[in-house]
Amino acid sequence: MALSFLQFNPARIRSYVFRLPLCTRLLTTIIVAFYIASVALPWLPQWAALIPSQVGLKSMYRLNTYPFLHANFFHAFFNILAFVPLMERFESEFGTLISLALFTGPFGLIPGALYILTERVILRGDTAVQGTSVWVFLLLANEAMKTYRTNPHFIIGDVKIPTWTTPLFIILVVSFLVPNTSLVGHLCGAAVGYLWGLSWIRFLSPPEKILRWVESKLNLLGRLPHYVSVDQKTYGRYGVLPSNAPALSGQDGGPVAYTGSTQRLGP
Template structure:
């Protein structure tokens, strides 16, 4: 009889304490908002994305709907899916970029497209909420990176383009899981693909501005688990660092320092 996988609380605790600053901040907000809806039930309606209620005085919905969840299971599944993806994104692009994007364009763009499609194409008013829009956005970005190294994967005699993996997953989940928003997930995927292809990276502040803010406020020294512009794993937009011949590197008996969290 196969043994069940063992859950190691120490490894879970270690992983949680290694999460970078913006990732843990967004996860804490998600949990806090869910907890707040228990005594304050109207908060869920206030934060969710309802196409007919989006106007000049309620634009906050475009930023709050990924943070709000329908119930505990909805929240916990999205957290487990989001945490490793968001952690990897922050390690690559830095805390300031992650904070700017996930409190701004990465909510506004998929949310805005969803509202337009619902109101003017589908003629519907379906309410959506949940961080799954971010999950599929990040999955699309990761799939495009994997595409460069592994353009295809095989299923029997068929070769499937790697970039279609999250798209296939969206349709499978929509078929198997009730009450999920296919249109909302597709909007998240679309923004993720645009990000990975470089079409919307102009939305990120210039690196000189980010460096100035970090230095002026001494964010690296003041904030624990902060990922600076200079400590990203792969550079600003995933560019690998230039190789240096080993002969030109001074040897030291001290162990090297690992980049990133």
């Protein structure tokens, strides 16, 4: 452990950051901008957080803004630390346009709607939530499903535990160890990640034919640095089936890029 620390090379982190794809950079920049703005503008958290009773026709924007908002510096820092490697992996697999469309649309709207439904109808509460950890657990659940296809179980003692349950264990640990976390919010994010990993909501992704036309018309690959095109994705639009491409199946179903989130979704 000490030797690994002594061999730590900041240049590798710098190189990794400079190689991040475009959508990952953009979303991270917006998260940082929201944190800075929330410090300068005290009214912003109340305006942007997902407060179930405050969501109406004129405030539907809350379903898109709450993942960018954080309670404090450490909340934002650790969420970014967890989010970036997972998001980079997702964008490298599906491309920049698909990633941007999903994370500025359904991947915020659906977990938020599930949270409002659970909080208001089932729990009869009105707890506000905020934080990128909703996306962290969404991405972890997606990675867990990919891992499950190639490695269905891990063994603790004599007990076989399905690998797809890993994010659920992490959510429970975080809810016990980190104060003021939203267990319901994290579970809603993970639920959408499982649905995506099972390919049940892949129809939410824009049609690939249209994306190719947009890319070619606007020459996005030539104009935008770090852009990941539809035709340059690592595994293809919907992944590679292990039976059809064994050389890639191990990579596609490899270990999760980040093992957990240590921060809360909201206060």
